[in-house]
Amino acid sequence: MATEHALFTAALGLSAPWKVSDIRFDAQAKRIDFDITFTSGSRFACPACGAEAQAVHDTRQRSWQHLHFFEHQAYIHAAVPRVRCQDCGKTTQVEVPWARPGSGFSQLFEAMVITLCQQMSVQKVANYLGVGDVVGCQNPYIFGGGFKNTHNYWVAKS
Numbered sequence: 001m002a003t004e005h006a007l008f009t010a011a012l013g014l015s016a017p018w019k020v021s022d023i024r025f026d027a028q029a030k031r032i033d034f035d036i037t038f039t040s041g042s043r044f045a046c047p048a049c050g051a052e053a054q055a056v057h058d059t060r061q062r063s064w065q066h067l068h069f070f071e072h073q074a075y076i077h078a079a080v081p082r083v084r085c086q087d088c089g090k091t092t093q094v095e096v097p098w099a100r101p102g103s104g105f106s107q108l109f110e111a112m113v114i115t116l117c118q119q120m121s122v123q124k125v126a127n128y129l130g131v132g133d134v135v136g137c138q139n140p141y142i143f144g145g146g147f148k149n150t151h152n153y154w155v156a157k158s
């Protein structure tokens, strides 16, 4: 693993089997993209029933906006594994450690939005973070049905 990959794996708070596999930096676009992969042959717990060490069935490519790095917009990309559970028979996408299920933003990015929304208008937060038209801002810990059942609590249209 290249040194900068190890550095950003640590900076993103990742641990095995997840690691940064590629970094693309576009100075003109002020944007940095991280590819995250999991170690080949890794097994994951079934999100539906909790059965441990299920083999990967397939993967789905997904992206999340993350906290800015040095005023550059940052995005995470990963092929997220799905497991076909030997116990319950369901095929389910595993949860990634950096984002809530169904969210297009990393948890740290969401935490930043929640914090900023306490001090700034929603539109100012949207402009500051460059996420287009933010039309709502709610903390899932305060509003609406709990952590996992709450979908994006603000909506960004790009």
Ligand SMILES: [Zn+2]
Pocket (backbone or CB within 6 Å): 046, 047, 048, 049, 050, 051, 085, 086, 087, 088, 089, 090
């Ligand atoms: Zn299961």
